[in-house]
Amino acid sequence: MTLSEFQLQQQLKSRGYSITHPRTIVFKALEDKEALTMAELVAICGQQLDRATVYRTVGLFEDLGIIRRVQIGWKYKLELTDSFSHHHHHLTCTNCGKVTPIIEDDALEDRINSLAKAYHFTPSDHQIEIRGLCYACQLSSIVE
Amino acid sequence: MTLSEFQLQQQLKSRGYSITHPRTIVFKALEDKEALTMAELVAICGQQLDRATVYRTVGLFEDLGIIRRVQIGWKYKLELTDSFSHHHHHLTCTNCGKVTPIIEDDALEDRINSLAKAYHFTPSDHQIEIRGLCYACQLSSIVE
DNA sequence: TATTTATTGCAAATCTGTCGCAATTAATCG
């Protein structure tokens, strides 16, 4: 069992939820992967689980702060929260669709927090998506 | 006719699309408003336009870079792009749902662009949402 | 104003997400 799988079980248990087969399957599907759409997640788990169960599990995991939704392109995707992964943001290539995580940047995080304060907000979370052309797509567009 | 309505017509014409009544209605519905959900937009235009037409127009406007989707909470909303409005980001109150625009901040924009460069991306656009408690909701949570 | 082509409205189809309920599974305890 991985460390985060253990964390998941602790999290469920401490909040009075059972550790079930479906919940483990959904968690593993998201582990170590860059954000998945709901459709992709259902496709991965769908052979073994009912659609409704995947939705219910996603809902529960969101409530428990185990996964979060982020906007990538025009859809939202799901990924493990910072407690199970590392805080990061996303670069999306508008040409090939590749999504690259941006590792945490203190200057950026600080600016975000100061801005929230300037508007008298108490920030709890934030998300950033930068869209543009990835290196590979820049090269191929020069060739054309 | 407003300046941005004129811009819209230029944009449509130059790309070979007709300037139609439905397209004008959808554009006006979004003008000078903070992000609308698709449901809100359909409600506003729905009396005069078919649902399908609203969806098709939104799709076209997205392709033409006239409107964009931004994630607000767990849903997306629609708003005019920077060419028709001013570049900004969003603060969302997780308690009352209020959405506040953050006016452009150079330090933030610079950091975003440097990060993109560091990853060899050519950035074209980005979006930021900060979630947290607005001032009013902070006060009421202290009272409780 | 007549002609041509793009656009729209309508209705049907398809996705997406939700719900109630009976069958199953996990947790608990002797």
Added chain:
DNA sequence: CGATTAATTGCGACAGATTTGCAATAAATA
């Protein structure tokens, strides 16, 4: 380890959101 109990799941069925084909209509052009 079995029996008991309560939570969870699968299975329709369902409501809402978005897409599509096609005939009717409106916009552009000359």
